[in-house]
Amino acid sequence: GNSVTQMEGPVTLSEEAFLTINCTYTATGYPSLFWYVQYPGEGLQLLLKATKADDKGSNKGFEATYRKETTSFHLEKGSVQVSDSAVYFCALSSGGYQKVTFGTGTKLQVIP
């Protein structure tokens, strides 16, 4: 079956530090890969996605590259801000019905 593994949190960084959150996956077929973000008290929202190997998704300074050879989709940002503090979920979608398999989430805290 499909599964997503992401690094344990929480991750605490100082403002303007470099961020990496690791994500690897197991899937049948050719999945689409996603990063969702959840701010306190809100639902999950799409941050970025990639639909095929070597695609790079990007949004709000965040990037992730679909690496089929290493089955990875690591999230990066060059300079984090306090407003980036949230929980980040790696996810994949494969097969019919648009069902998504989520990772366990990584909490990011950025301190001034």
Next chain:
Amino acid sequence: DAGVIQSPRHEVTEMGQEVTLRCKLISGHNSLFWYRQTMMRGLELLIYFNNNVPIDDSGMPEDRFSAKMPNASFSTLKIQPSEPRDSAVYFCASTNPGAGGTQYFGPGTRLLVL
């Protein structure tokens, strides 16, 4: 465009009472997912529908939980009777084939069962 709408946003009830959570899909979406989120168990998929038909309810924890889609734009999740361990945030999310797998989440219903 309006996003996914959930009601109520907060619900406090006593053990044994019936609880009904409501979800309105984004117009034009045909798939609906109910999730539960807790600190201990994280985000769990409870059930999902496609074109109003339940596809997989294997995540529903017990027979006390039931979900329906009476029409293409609306769904309910009912817990009867409720128990303290049902306390969680319940999300619904909708999508359609044109969204490329992206799910659109509502703001959630925060349920506390005393």
